[in-house]
Amino acid sequence: DAGVIQSPRHEVTEMGQEVTLRCKPISGHNSLFWYRQTMMRGLELLIYFNNNVPIDDSGMPEDRFSAKMPNASFSTLKIQPSEPRDSAVYFCASSLVGGGGTEAFFGQGTRLTVV
Amino acid sequence: GESVGLHLPTLSVQEGDNSIINCAYSNSASDYFIWYKQESGKGPQFIIDIRSNMDKRQGQRVTVLLNKTVKHLSLQIAATQPGDSAVYFCAETTGNTGKLIFGQGTTLQVKP
Numbered sequence: 001d002a003g004v005i006q007s008p009r010h011e012v013t014e015m016g017q018e019v020t021l022r023c024k025p026i027s028g029h030n031s032l033f034w035y036r037q038t039m040m041r042g043l044e045l046l047i048y049f050n051n052n053v054p055i056d057d058s059g060m061p062e063d064r065f066s067a068k069m070p071n072a073s074f075s076t077l078k079i080q081p082s083e084p085r086d087s088a089v090y091f092c093a094s095s096l097v098g099g100g101g102t103e104a105f106f107g108q109g110t111r112l113t114v115v
Numbered sequence: 116g117e118s119v120g121l122h123l124p125t126l127s128v129q130e131g132d133n134s135i136i137n138c139a140y141s142n143s144a145s146d147y148f149i150w151y152k153q154e155s156g157k158g159p160q161f162i163i164d165i166r167s168n169m170d171k172r173q174g175q176r177v178t179v180l181l182n183k184t185v186k187h188l189s190l191q192i193a194a195t196q197p198g199d200s201a202v203y204f205c206a207e208t209t210g211n212t213g214k215l216i217f218g219q220g221t222t223l224q225v226k227p
Contacts, residue, residue, distance in 0.1 A: 004158075031213045043159070043204065043217040056214065091158050097213040102147045104215060106158030 006092050006107035013114055018080040021110045024073055025094030033104065034067055034077050035091040043091075049075065050097065082114045123202065125222040134192040136221045138205030141186065145207035148181060149215065150190045153202045162190070162203075192223075200225045 005024040013019050025032045033048040047057040049069045057067070064083070069075040079086055089111050095104040128134045140148065146167050151159035165172045165179045165188075172179050178191040188205050202222050206215040 033214070042219055045214060045216070048212070048214055050212075055212070093158070093215075095213045098211055102149050102164045102208055102213070102215075103161040104213060106160070108156075109158050 004092055004094050004105050004107035006090075006110050008110060009108060010111045011113070013082055013112070015083055015114055016081045017114075018078065019082045019086075019112060019114075021077040021090050021092075021112070023075045023077070023092030023107060025075070025092070026105055027073065029094035029096050029105075030072075031095050031097040032069060032075050033093040033095075034075070035093065035106075037089045037091060037109070038087075046077070079112075082112075084114045087112055087114050123220050123222045125224060127224040127226060128195050130195060130197060130225055130227050132195055134190075134195045134199070134223060134225075136190045136192075136203050136223065138188040138190075138218050138221075139186055140188060140205065140207050140218070142207055142209065142216070143183070143186065145209050145216075147208045148179070148188050149206045149208065150177075150179060150188075151204045151206060151217075152199075153204065153220075155201075159204060195223075195225050197225050197227060199223060 007022045031050050034046040037043045046059045047067045052069045067077045089109045091106050091109045093104040093106045147164050149164040150162040152162050153159045163174045163179050165181050170181050176193045180189045202220045204220045205218040
């Protein structure tokens with residue numbers, strides 16, 4: 001397996017534009033997580049899905065952020081409209097919850113810059 | 116204006132020495148405690164975990180110690196190598212969710 005795949009790796013956009021980040025989890029994993037990393041706040045959990053269903057979105061900063069998981073092999077995180085303070089590295093992770101152990105596998109991340 | 120970022124604690128060690136990275140946690144109800152390693156430009160990578168009913172667990176060159184009395188977690192790396200240079204995060208999880216709550220992180224610098 002190629003691991004968790006995120007795209008794009010880098011995104012530069014202007015304030016007010018819509019941004020869509022994409023994630024392909026590891027095949028067979030039943031849970032998917034979106035995290036945001038900044039120097040100020042570290043690694044924060046935004047939302048997670050179990051069996052494609054959103055379970056906890058309490059970490060989503062505001063209504064400008066939305067996430068979907070239409071099937072077991074794909075998820076998106078959308079920011080509309082984007083703002084400079086959204087600049088961060090966004091990570092997607094997947095794991096097999098209930099399979100024993102705690103290991104989550106992270107993608108390489110998407111570095112978002114909003115100017 | 117320019118924002119000021121957090122200054123991560125830094126541990127600098129000589130190659131071949133042992134390293135000890137510490138972490139304090141707050142949630143007594145956490146079921147598992149986990150250590151992740153993050154190299155520059157990459158996502159966090161799982162190192163080792165420990166269940167809350169244990170106080171020590173060993174892996175290859177790494178040992179995790181859990182002291183629930185003082186809510187303290189540590190990661191010991193034996194014979195530290197240049198490839199161990201990275202940021203290390205502790206994390207905790209509660210219930211069978213897989214949801215990770217990360218600590219601040221410690222930068223490990225290994226001097227050749």
